[in-house]
Amino acid sequence: MSDQKKKExxxxxxxxxxxxxxxxxxxxxxxxxxxxxxARRDGIKAAKAEDKK
Structure with missing residues (x-):
């Protein structure tokens, strides 16, 4: 295989x-x-909604 083909x-x-x-x-x-x-087990947790006062 030519170098050009490998690069492509x-x-x-x-x-x-x-x-x-x-x-x-x-x-x-x-x-x-x-x-x-x-969806991953090691992924980030869902953001929690802040309580509005």
Missing amino acids: EKAKRLAEQLRANLARRKSQARARRAGEGD
Whole structure:
């Protein structure tokens, strides 16, 4: 396999990983805005609503 072909495949793999990471982070941000906790066991806890007086 040529060096150019290897570089193109690596760039394609990295682009796919970047898109997957971005989608995951956007999903996490949406969940935080909605007040839901992370689905992962080690994730963040849901934000608690503050009592208004």
